[in-house]
Amino acid sequence: MSATYATAPGRVPGVGHAVALMRSPLRFLTSLRAHGDLVRVDLGPMPSLFVTSPPLIHAVLTDRKDLLDKGRFYDKVRPLTGNGVIHAYGDEHRRQQAMIKPAFHRDEITRYIEVMREVTEEKTAGWRAGARIPVDKAMRDITFNILARTMFGSVVDRRAHEELARILPTVLEAIMWRTVSPGDTLEKLPLPMNRRFDRAFAQLREAISRVMLAYREGAAEPGRAGMLAMLLDARDETTGEGMTDEELCNQIVSVTMAGSETAATAMAWLFYELARHPAIEERVREEVLEVVGERDFTMADVGNLPYNRRVLQELMRVRQPILVISRRAVRDFPLGGGHVKAGTELFYSPYATHRDPELFPDPLRFDPDRWLDRSAASLPKGAYTPFGAGPRHCIGEQFAWAMMHVVLGTVIRRWRLTLADGVTVREMPWATVNPNHMPMTAMPVHRRKPVPSP
Numbered sequence: 001m002s003a004t005y006a007t008a009p010g011r012v013p014g015v016g017h018a019v020a021l022m023r024s025p026l027r028f029l030t031s032l033r034a035h036g037d038l039v040r041v042d043l044g045p046m047p048s049l050f051v052t053s054p055p056l057i058h059a060v061l062t063d064r065k066d067l068l069d070k071g072r073f074y075d076k077v078r079p080l081t082g083n084g085v086i087h088a089y090g091d092e093h094r095r096q097q098a099m100i101k102p103a104f105h106r107d108e109i110t111r112y113i114e115v116m117r118e119v120t121e122e123k124t125a126g127w128r129a130g131a132r133i134p135v136d137k138a139m140r141d142i143t144f145n146i147l148a149r150t151m152f153g154s155v156v157d158r159r160a161h162e163e164l165a166r167i168l169p170t171v172l173e174a175i176m177w178r179t180v181s182p183g184d185t186l187e188k189l190p191l192p193m194n195r196r197f198d199r200a201f202a203q204l205r206e207a208i209s210r211v212m213l214a215y216r217e218g219a220a221e222p223g224r225a226g227m228l229a230m231l232l233d234a235r236d237e238t239t240g241e242g243m244t245d246e247e248l249c250n251q252i253v254s255v256t257m258a259g260s261e262t263a264a265t266a267m268a269w270l271f272y273e274l275a276r277h278p279a280i281e282e283r284v285r286e287e288v289l290e291v292v293g294e295r296d297f298t299m300a301d302v303g304n305l306p307y308n309r310r311v312l313q314e315l316m317r318v319r320q321p322i323l324v325i326s327r328r329a330v331r332d333f334p335l336g337g338g339h340v341k342a343g344t345e346l347f348y349s350p351y352a353t354h355r356d357p358e359l360f361p362d363p364l365r366f367d368p369d370r371w372l373d374r375s376a377a378s379l380p381k382g383a384y385t386p387f388g389a390g391p392r393h394c395i396g397e398q399f400a401w402a403m404m405h406v407v408l409g410t411v412i413r414r415w416r417l418t419l420a421d422g423v424t425v426r427e428m429p430w431a432t433v434n435p436n437h438m439p440m441t442a443m444p445v446h447r448r449k450p451v452p453s454p
Helices: 020-021 025-035 056-060 072-081 089-105 106-124 133-155 158-180 192-216 226-233 245-278 280-291 307-318 397-412
Strands: 039-041 047-051 132-134 325-329 334-337 338-340 343-346 415-419 425-430 433-435 438-442
Touching: 020 025, 020 039, 025 072, 047 056, 047 245, 047 325, 056 334, 056 343, 072 325, 089 106, 089 226, 089 245, 089 338, 106 133, 106 397, 132 133, 132 158, 133 158, 133 245, 133 397, 158 192, 192 245, 192 397, 226 245, 245 280, 245 307, 245 397, 245 433, 245 438, 280 307, 280 397, 307 397, 397 415
Parallel strands: 047 343
Antiparallel strands: 039 047, 132 438, 325 343, 334 338, 415 438, 425 433
16 A cells, blocks of 8 residues: 555554544544545554545546455455345446346336335334334334335235344344454354354345245236346346346345345434424425325325425435445556555545535535535535445435335324434444434324315
């Protein structure tokens, strides 16, 4: 690694910046921009570069010369998740992405809208006036069940969907733990935690295998087989061959891993911000009632709720769930006036970049109308990357926007969620920036019926 890069303060011989990161990871990451476009951070004995400049972030994300793979932290979870689209590299990544992409076409998402609404209504049907709702857990439950039903459709019954949704949190916990755990020793020990993780992965893969068998035996209703049908029917553009069962299982794990925890975390923070800003909450509700009213959501509604869209854009800025994204140099290449050597681990923090005061004045203020003055497209490339960019841009972005719109609109036209008195919600940085807890009080929305004209 070039010695011309600035080194972040707080380095301790032998452990690098581990102490500074553990003491206050969010403060540490948001401070790096002040030290340069590329900043050396030593993670234990492993020297790394943090990319803080939007143009360089864009260059790293949009690399099309196969200069970078996903990095050491993804290597640590690959034995669990397999070499699905999230982990594949180069030609293999392009092959897998081409096979999966049709499952996220707008026409397919249009069919998933009904599932998103159904799940949200079912999961909130038991709420009662004045009840204290753990909103972080409620959003996980809703999100994981939406993913289970859109993935497997009518191939399995609702009980199986619930089973899959119960397994996913443990699987994701394992993935996140192994992503952030130091070294490679802890995950190899026969600890109760590791045994629990291994059981959850075995259960998930067994459940997926049962679902694929049921689909092949004709158990799915026509037109309601979910993403699984698209994946089973996908063919390689060159060879015409489909995916093996192992590849299918890897893709399902990859897609659910990429989409569930981040969406659930974002939705929990959304209702937190709305509770803190009642005027914004009321504007959101009024727009939903004006455009959608009491009828079911449609895909067209997602594009006809401009204020809701700005609220969600601002959410993905100030409450960006992803703390860091990693890459690794496969070979030497120039970057930012310096030279990156093969094997160097590179990181950038969407969380920190989205809170850069040079890019977003008063960055901690939740202000959806800031997007009226400056659209995302007018920002420097690399400044706002809620779903990444370049060849590894999140393939499920439009699915995620649609799901957030539908969940938000379905909840807000029925319920007002308020923060419980005396409760402080803190950011808990892990692989995603989760709330430590989020107890909120649910109150039904009472709307006046229009008075008929005389």
